[in-house]
Structures are given as C-alpha cells and as structure tokens.
Amino acid sequence: MIIGTGPAGLFCGYLLAKHGYRPILIERGKRVDERSKDVEAFWAGGVLDPESNVSFGEGGAGTFSDGKLNTLVKDPLGRSREALSIFVAHGAQPQILYEAKPHIGTDVLTGVIGRMRDQIEAWGGQVRFGLRADGFRIKEGRIEGIFLSDGSFQTCHDVVLAIGHSARDTFLWLEKAGVAMEAKSFAVGLRVEHPQKMIDSLQYGVSPRSKFLPPAPYKVTARAQDGRGVYSFCMCPGGYVVNASSEPGRLAVNGMSYSGRDGKNANSAIIVSVTPQDFGQEGPLAGIEFQRHLEEKAFAAAKGEVPVQRYGDFSPYATAGRIPDGFEPCIRGKWRYADLSAVLPQNVKIALEEGMAQFGRILAGFDDKNAILSGVESRTSSPVRILRDETLQSNIRGLYPCxxxxxxxxxxxxxxxxxxRVAETIAAKYAPFHAQA
Ligand SMILES: Cc1cc2nc3c(=O)[nH]c(=O)nc-3n(C[C@H](O)[C@H](O)[C@H](O)COP(=O)(O)OP(=O)(O)OC[C@H]3O[C@@H](n4cnc5c(N)ncnc54)[C@H](O)[C@@H]3O)c2cc1C
Known part of the structure; x- marks a missing residue:
C-alpha cells in the first residue's frame, strides 16, 4: 500500500506495478483533472479546499510546479535517467533526456501524471482518490493495516509513506502512533519578482535575448552576518507566483511556470535557513508550528489574499533605477499590497535584506525598490524527518517513510x-526486479 501519489508514491507504484506487483495507491486529494478545476477556482477567488489544492491531489505538490527536473542527488544506478524516460514515455518533451536543465511545465505535467496512473491501473495496480490514511494498526512493532477516512480498514504489511511535507494532520497522528521522527532544519523567506527581460539582459549580456535562447535562469547564494545561508530557490523563468495554501486561515506561496515559460516575470524564493533552535518550542513537530505561525501572519497581512510589497517599501536598503515604476506582479491567485515586514521573524528579515544587497552586486537591480515581494515562502522542504534504517523501514516494521x-x-x-529506491527495496524481499527478467 502506498500513501500519497506525489512523485515519490507515483514512481514507487509505477515501478512495482511494472514488475507484476499490484500496489494500492491512496490519495487524499482528487484526480488531476478535477483537482486542476479546484485549484483554478481557488485562484479565481473561491474557497480553499483543504483536501484538493496545490499541495494535495494526484501528482502531489509537483503538479502545479515549474517542472524543473534537475537534481544534485548522487545516482550511480541511473534512476534519474529512468525517471526521465518514464516521463517521456507518458508524454513529456523528449529533450528532457539530454538537456542540462530539463523542464516540463505544469500544462504538460498534468497530462503525464494522468497517463502514468492509467498505466499503473493497466498493469493491475489500484489508484484510489479522496481517501486519506488516518491511522495505523500496529502489533508488536509491526504494521498490520491502515484506517482510512471512509471508515474502512485496509490490511497491509508493507506501507510506503509518501505523504509530502504539507500533510500536517498526518504527521500529528504518526507521532502519536509512535513513529520515530525528529525536527529538521529548513528555510523560509519570500518570493521575489523581476522583469524577465532584465534577467535575460544580465545573464546573456544582450537585450532582447536571441530567439534561440530560453528565458534566463539564475541562482544566487549568500551568507548573512549571523551565519545563516540566504539563497534563491525554485527559480521560475517566465513564471508565476502561486497561492499554494493548504490550510484555512494560513497562506503560503510558491512558484510555477508553463512549458513555454512565457510569463513576463522571473521569480524565485529568497530563503533563509532556520534550525530547530529558531522554532520556539521543542519536539519533532516544532517546525510545523513555526511554519503555521508565519502562514497565519501572511494570511492576516492581506485579508486572505497573497500579500505583495515592493522591495523599496520593505527595506530601506533598496537601490533604484533598474526596474521601472509600474512593474506589476504575475500571480495566480488574488493578491493585494500589504506590509510583509512583520511576517518574517526579525532575524530572518535582516538576513534576507543582507542577502538581497549581496545579490544586487551580482545581478544589478536584484535589490531594486520596484522588485516585488510576496509571501510567505514556508514550504521549501520538510520541517520533519521520519527516521528510517538501512532497510528503509521506520521503527515500525513494514513502514517505509519515503x-x-x-x-x-x-x-x-x-x-x-x-x-x-523504496520500490526496489520492497521487491527485494519478495521477487527482486532484476531477477524477474
Ligand atoms: C508550486 C510548487 C512548485 C514546485 N516546483 C518544483 C520544481 O519546479 N521542481 C522540483 O523539483 N520541485 C518543485 N516543487 C517541489 C516538489 O513538488 C516536491 O519536492 C515533490 O512534489 C515532493 O514529492 P513527494 O512525492 O515526496 O510529496 P508530494 O508531492 O507532496 O505528494 C504527497 C501526496 O501525499 C498525499 N497525502 C498526504 N497525506 C496523505 C494521507 N494521510 N492520506 C492519503 N494521501 C496523503 C498528498 O495529497 C500529496 O498528493 C514544487 C512544489 C510546489 C508546491
């Protein structure tokens, strides 16, 4: 049984089904087509559906994303190439197999995910939507099955926990069930937008850029005086800032783009590292409470819409002259101008300003008064680690955090x-993939 159909759960299920296993995938959100409608309705000003949004639903958090497919993970077994080939086999652009910075785009990705699900089902797997895992039955340290949100119980002895980093309610019951976990460092900050033309001219040295060149990306890093790392994250050339909230009364942003990357703005998250010492309380879930606190402040700042502020109004250290007055944000979701300076903890705000000044020396105008900030970028990575051993199982045997x-x-x-990797490990207990050919 696989909980969650984000990239982790989907590829785990795909590989198992391909090799003759019959995985059951359960997903609290909806199928990608229905989910897309919910997300569009929310961005148009509708009510947030806590079970069907940018974080929850088929394809997981990656569905409404930039679809950047690069990774720095060591890969001696060629899993990255295999994953890209699976994407291409289900409709992704073939050039992702050879480009240095492969990119799919949310419009293409949604179709690819639906076709991967069709394939899993064609091989004999099951994918069930609108079904949440709400608890485990554990006997003598071993998993026996899962309690589901429709009131049923599913017996199973191998459970892949691929729930993503936004399933806060699930982390809560996992902790109560005795699953070993710990708080971990992550990073928080704000999205920044600049004109894509400005980034192109800085990166390529010509303006406008050649039609043979893609909208230019960038990556910037700095160290604040207090030692915190400050860096750009999830940079989206020609992209959009999105309202990526998943809890009522709390607001988080992220970035996405379409395959053409033809939006007029470049955006990225400028984030500052935070450690468990910053969370203000003890315990494995302290980072979640820290995130929630920031998201509540972001929600309140603009009455539930995405709070937006010009950098010159956020910081007295902004420069001038590179971005024209009247520069507007590209945001999917309702937004309004607000004061973001109180949304972040003061030490994070100071580190962010120091980083922006350093980035302005690398990319002139990065810290321009007319650059646009929005917030809060709080879901950069998981604030929790669920411990697993060399067999990839947690202290509860049969449970594979993934x-x-x-x-x-x-x-x-x-x-x-x-x-x-988890699929290969589970298969190794029964009939390893390589022994099946
Ligand atoms: C807007 C946005 C843009 C992004 N852009 C990029 C990008 O360009 N490139 C990139 O590499 N990464 C990007 N990311 C990050 C990337 O999406 C994640 O790293 C990735 O999706 C994590 O995969 P996962 O399978 O571990 O978890 P997730 O994708 O979060 O999937 C977890 C799934 O589990 C389900 N679930 C949770 N709890 C339960 C439960 N109790 N029962 C049943 N189901 C449950 C959820 O509904 C969800 O569908 C982006 C993220 C967002 C939000």
Missing part, C-alpha cells in the same frame, strides 16, 4: 528516485 515529507528528497526528481 520522499520529501519524510525528509529524504527535495524536489520532483529526488522524490521520484526515492520512490523507486
């Missing part, structure tokens, strides 16, 4: 690869 939520991945590709 992917980003468990703390073993940080992006679509690394989550997919971790899912594949």
């Amino acid at each position: 992917g980003e939520g468990a703390g073993y991945a940080g992006g679509i590709m690394s989550a997919a690869m971790d899912g594949m």
Whole structure:
C-alpha cells in the first residue's frame, strides 16, 4: 500500500506495478483533472479546499510546479535517467533526456501524471482518490493495516509513506502512533519578482535575448552576518507566483511556470535557513508550528489574499533605477499590497535584506525598490524527518517513510528516485526486479 501519489508514491507504484506487483495507491486529494478545476477556482477567488489544492491531489505538490527536473542527488544506478524516460514515455518533451536543465511545465505535467496512473491501473495496480490514511494498526512493532477516512480498514504489511511535507494532520497522528521522527532544519523567506527581460539582459549580456535562447535562469547564494545561508530557490523563468495554501486561515506561496515559460516575470524564493533552535518550542513537530505561525501572519497581512510589497517599501536598503515604476506582479491567485515586514521573524528579515544587497552586486537591480515581494515562502522542504534504517523501514516494521515529507528528497526528481529506491527495496524481499527478467 502506498500513501500519497506525489512523485515519490507515483514512481514507487509505477515501478512495482511494472514488475507484476499490484500496489494500492491512496490519495487524499482528487484526480488531476478535477483537482486542476479546484485549484483554478481557488485562484479565481473561491474557497480553499483543504483536501484538493496545490499541495494535495494526484501528482502531489509537483503538479502545479515549474517542472524543473534537475537534481544534485548522487545516482550511480541511473534512476534519474529512468525517471526521465518514464516521463517521456507518458508524454513529456523528449529533450528532457539530454538537456542540462530539463523542464516540463505544469500544462504538460498534468497530462503525464494522468497517463502514468492509467498505466499503473493497466498493469493491475489500484489508484484510489479522496481517501486519506488516518491511522495505523500496529502489533508488536509491526504494521498490520491502515484506517482510512471512509471508515474502512485496509490490511497491509508493507506501507510506503509518501505523504509530502504539507500533510500536517498526518504527521500529528504518526507521532502519536509512535513513529520515530525528529525536527529538521529548513528555510523560509519570500518570493521575489523581476522583469524577465532584465534577467535575460544580465545573464546573456544582450537585450532582447536571441530567439534561440530560453528565458534566463539564475541562482544566487549568500551568507548573512549571523551565519545563516540566504539563497534563491525554485527559480521560475517566465513564471508565476502561486497561492499554494493548504490550510484555512494560513497562506503560503510558491512558484510555477508553463512549458513555454512565457510569463513576463522571473521569480524565485529568497530563503533563509532556520534550525530547530529558531522554532520556539521543542519536539519533532516544532517546525510545523513555526511554519503555521508565519502562514497565519501572511494570511492576516492581506485579508486572505497573497500579500505583495515592493522591495523599496520593505527595506530601506533598496537601490533604484533598474526596474521601472509600474512593474506589476504575475500571480495566480488574488493578491493585494500589504506590509510583509512583520511576517518574517526579525532575524530572518535582516538576513534576507543582507542577502538581497549581496545579490544586487551580482545581478544589478536584484535589490531594486520596484522588485516585488510576496509571501510567505514556508514550504521549501520538510520541517520533519521520519527516521528510517538501512532497510528503509521506520521503527515500525513494514513502514517505509519515503520522499520529501519524510525528509529524504527535495524536489520532483529526488522524490521520484526515492520512490523507486523504496520500490526496489520492497521487491527485494519478495521477487527482486532484476531477477524477474
Ligand atoms: C508550486 C510548487 C512548485 C514546485 N516546483 C518544483 C520544481 O519546479 N521542481 C522540483 O523539483 N520541485 C518543485 N516543487 C517541489 C516538489 O513538488 C516536491 O519536492 C515533490 O512534489 C515532493 O514529492 P513527494 O512525492 O515526496 O510529496 P508530494 O508531492 O507532496 O505528494 C504527497 C501526496 O501525499 C498525499 N497525502 C498526504 N497525506 C496523505 C494521507 N494521510 N492520506 C492519503 N494521501 C496523503 C498528498 O495529497 C500529496 O498528493 C514544487 C512544489 C510546489 C508546491
């Protein structure tokens, strides 16, 4: 049984089904087509559905993403190549197999995910939507089955926990069930937007860029005076900032793009590292409470819409002259101007300003007064690690923590690869994949 159909759960299920196993995948959210409608309705000003949003539903958090497919994970067994080939076999652009920075785009990714699900079902697996795992039955330290949100109980002895990093209610009952976990460091900050034309001209040295060149990306890193890392994350050339909230009364942003990357703005998260010492309380779930606190402040700042602020209004250290007055954000979801300076803890705000000043020396105008900030970027990686041993099982035997939520991945590709690794490990107990040919 696999809980969650993000990249980790989906690729785990895909590989198992391909090799003759009959995995059951359960997903609290909806199928990707229905989910897309819910997300569009929310962005148009509708009510947030806590079970069907940018974080929850078929394809997981990666579905409404930029679809960047690069990873820095060591890969001696070629899982990355295999994952990219699976994407291509289900409709992704073939050039992702050879490009240095492969990119799918949310419009293509949604179709790919649906076709991967069709394939899993064609091989004999099951994918069940609108079904949440709400508890385990554990006997003598071993998993016996799962209590589901429809009131049923599913007996199972191998459970892959691929729940992503936003399933806060699930982390809560996992802790109560005695699953060993610990708080981990992550990073928080704000999204920043600049004109894509400005980034192109800085990166390529010509303006406009050649039609043979893609909208330019960037990556910037700095160290604040107090030692915190400050860096750009999830940079989306020609992209959009999205309202990526999943809990009522709390607001989080993220970034995405379409395959053409033809939005007029470049955006990235500028984030600052935070450690368990910053969380203000003890315990494995302290980082979740820290995130929630920031998201509540972001929600309140603009009455539930995405709070947006020009950098010059956020910081007295902004520069001027590179971005014209009247520069507007590209945001999917309602937004309004607000004061973001109180949303972040003061030490994070100071580190972010120091980072912006350093980035402005690398990319002139990065810290321009007309650059646009939005917030809060709080879901950069999991604030929790669910411990697992060399057999990839937790202290509860038969339970395989997997992917980003468990703390073993940080992006679509690394989550997919971790899912594949867990699939290989489970299969090795019964009939290893390589022995089946
Ligand atoms: C807007 C956005 C843009 C992004 N852009 C990129 C990008 O360009 N490139 C990149 O590499 N990464 C990107 N990411 C990050 C990437 O999406 C994640 O790293 C990745 O999706 C993690 O995969 P996962 O399978 O571990 O978890 P998730 O994708 O989070 O999937 C977990 C799934 O489990 C389900 N679930 C949770 N709890 C339960 C439960 N109790 N019962 C049943 N189901 C449950 C959830 O509904 C969800 O579908 C982006 C993320 C977002 C939000």
